[in-house]
Amino acid sequence: MRDEFTTHEVWSLECQCCGRVWQEEYAVRHTADERGHEAVIWTQAGEPVQPPWSGVDCPGCGASKVSAFPQGGRLRPAAARVDAGSGRPPVETLYSPVPRKPPVPLY
Numbered sequence: 001m002r003d004e005f006t007t008h009e010v011w012s013l014e015c016q017c018c019g020r021v022w023q024e025e026y027a028v029r030h031t032a033d034e035r036g037h038e039a040v041i042w043t044q045a046g047e048p049v050q051p052p053w054s055g056v057d058c059p060g061c062g063a064s065k066v067s068a069f070p071q072g073g074r075l076r077p078a079a080a081r082v083d084a085g086s087g088r089p090p091v092e093t094l095y096s097p098v099p100r101k102p103p104v105p106l107y
């Protein structure tokens with residue numbers, strides 16, 4: 001019995017040559033042969049294609065030096081960053097002042 005399913009993936013691609021950033025959509029077929037070895041087939045519009053990290057050329061300048069990131073990867077760092085400086089009370093209020101003991105006379 002063959003186990004097969006398809007996932008839909010969007011990858012962001014960035015050209016290392018001209019800096020162009022674009023996205024590609026893939027339908028990824030996960031299949032297993034009779035021995036249970038997994039086979040992954042990347043397709044676009046039903047046609048097998050190279051996976052995003054291999055063999056993608058920049059549509060702008062044609063360079064093959066292209067980096068690929070899964071959707072939600074490092075291309076959107078600003079949205080994921082939380083401003084840690086806001087909403088925090090000043091350090092002074094975190095410590096309750098300790099009253100000084102009056103000096104004890106030694107004689």
Ligand SMILES: [Zn+2]
Nearest residue numbers: 015018058061
């Ligand atoms: Zn380019």
